[in-house]
Amino acid sequence: MVVASPASIIGSEKIIEDIELPVIDVSIGDRSELSNLIVGACEKYGFFKVINHRVSNEIISKMEQESLSFFAKPFPEKELAGPANPFGYGCKNIGFNGDIGEVEYLVLNSHPLSISQRSKSISNDPNKFSSAVSGYIEAVREVACEILDLMAEGLGVPDTSVFSRLISDVDSDSIIRLNHYPPSYSTNRVGFGEHSDPQILTLLRSNDVGGLQISLNDGAWVPVSPDPTGFCVNVGDVLQAMTNGRFVSVRHRAVTNSYNSRMSMAYFAAPPLDTEIAALPHMVSAARPTLYRPFTWADYKKAAYSLRLGDARLDLFRKQGDELA
Numbered sequence: 001m002v003v004a005s006p007a008s009i010i011g012s013e014k015i016i017e018d019i020e021l022p023v024i025d026v027s028i029g030d031r032s033e034l035s036n037l038i039v040g041a042c043e044k045y046g047f048f049k050v051i052n053h054r055v056s057n058e059i060i061s062k063m064e065q066e067s068l069s070f071f072a073k074p075f076p077e078k079e080l081a082g083p084a085n086p087f088g089y090g091c092k093n094i095g096f097n098g099d100i101g102e103v104e105y106l107v108l109n110s111h112p113l114s115i116s117q118r119s120k121s122i123s124n125d126p127n128k129f130s131s132a133v134s135g136y137i138e139a140v141r142e143v144a145c146e147i148l149d150l151m152a153e154g155l156g157v158p159d160t161s162v163f164s165r166l167i168s169d170v171d172s173d174s175i176i177r178l179n180h181y182p183p184s185y186s187t188n189r190v191g192f193g194e195h196s197d198p199q200i201l202t203l204l205r206s207n208d209v210g211g212l213q214i215s216l217n218d219g220a221w222v223p224v225s226p227d228p229t230g231f232c233v234n235v236g237d238v239l240q241a242m243t244n245g246r247f248v249s250v251r252h253r254a255v256t257n258s259y260n261s262r263m264s265m266a267y268f269a270a271p272p273l274d275t276e277i278a279a280l281p282h283m284v285s286a287a288r289p290t291l292y293r294p295f296t297w298a299d300y301k302k303a304a305y306s307l308r309l310g311d312a313r314l315d316l317f318r319k320q321g322d323e324l325a
C-alpha cells in the first residue's frame with residue numbers, strides 16, 4: 001500500500017523575488033535574434049515567458065470558460081470524470097505513488113477523438129467542451145512548433161524541424177492538463193510539488209493569480225509573475241536528452257495563494273510512443289560525450305509513472321563511467 005504524505009506548508013526555503021526571468025516577444029521579425037534569445041533562456045533557466053503569440057483571446061477564453069465551469073461543478077459530478085488513470089479528473093492525489101497536493105485537475109489526451117469521447121463525462125454540453133479543447137490544443141501546438149523550430153535554428157541543427165515534427169505527428173502523445181488550486185486561506189501550501197516535466201516542451205497559461213515557482217540549482221525558488229495574456233514555456237526531460245544536456249529541464253512547482261483561486265492549463269508536447277530519444281549528432285562532441293542512453297518515449301513514460309513526482313527520472317538513463325564515450 002502506498003501511503004500519501006501530507007501536502008507541505010511553504011516554509012523556510014529561500015525565495016528570490018528579484019530575478020528577472022526571460023520574457024520573449026515572439027512577434028519580433030528578426031528570426032536570428034529570436035532564436036538566440038530562446039536558446040540563451042533554455043540554457044540558463046530552461047524556462048521563458050512568451051508574449052505576443054498568435055493564440056487568439058477567443059480561443060483562450062473559450063478554453064478558460066470550459067475549465068471554470070467544470071471546476072465549479074459539485075464534487076460528486078466532477079468525480080464522474082475520474083479517477084485520473086492517468087486521464088480524467090483527480091483531486092489531491094497526483095500520479096500513482098502517493099504524491100498529494102492542494103490541487104484538483106483534469107488530464108486529457110490531445111487527440112480530438114479521445115477528447116470528444118471523454119467530454120461526455122465532463123460537460124453538460126460535450127460538443128462545446130471538445131471543440132474548445134481541440135481548438136486550444138491546435139493553436140498552442142502551432143506556437144510550440146514555431147518555438148521548437150527557432151530552438152533548432154539557434155542550436156545550428158541542420159534539420160530545423162527535428163523537434164517540431166515529433167509533436168505534429170498524428171500519433172504524438174501530447175496531453176493537456178487543467179489545474180485548479182483553491183485558496184488556502186492561511187499559509188501558502190504546495191499545490192503541485194517540485195518536479196520536471198517529462199515531455200519535450202510545456203506551454204502553460206494561467207489566470208492572473210501567481211503560484212508557479214522555478215528552482216535554481218542552489219535550491220532557491222524564483223516566483224513567476226502571472227500573465228494571462230502570455231505563456232510560460234519550459235524545457236522537458238526529452239528535450240534535455242536530445243540536446244545532450246545543453247538545455248535544462250527545469251524543476252518547478254505551484255503553490256497555493258491565500259486568497260484567490262489559481263487556474264492553469266498546461267499543454268505537454270510529446271512525441272509518438274515508439275520514438276527513439278537520443279542526443280542529436282550535432283549536440284555531441286569529444287568534449288561533450290553523450291550523456292544519456294537512448295530510450296523510447298514509451299520506456300520513459302513507464303519509468304516516470306513508476307516514480308514519485310520529485311524523482312530525477314532522467315538520471316535512470318544517464319550513462320555511467322566507461323559508457324561515456
Ligand SMILES: C=C1C[C@]23C[C@@]1(O)CC[C@H]2[C@@]12CC[C@H](O)[C@@](C)(C(=O)O1)[C@H]2[C@@H]3C(=O)O
Nearest residue numbers: 086094095096099197304305306307308309
Ligand atoms: C507522480 C507523477 C504524476 C505525473 C506522473 C508521475 O508518476 C511523474 C510525472 C508527473 C507528471 C508531471 C508533468 C505533468 O503534469 C504530468 C501529466 C506528466 O506527464 O508527468 C504529470 C503526471 C501525472 O499527473 O499523471
Ligand SMILES: O=C(O)CCC(=O)C(=O)O
Nearest residue numbers: 177179192212254264266
Ligand atoms: O499550475 C502550475 O503553475 C504548474 C503546473 C505544473 O507544473 C504541471 O501541471 O506539470
Ligand SMILES: [Fe+2]
Nearest residue numbers: 195196197252
Ligand atoms: Fe510541470
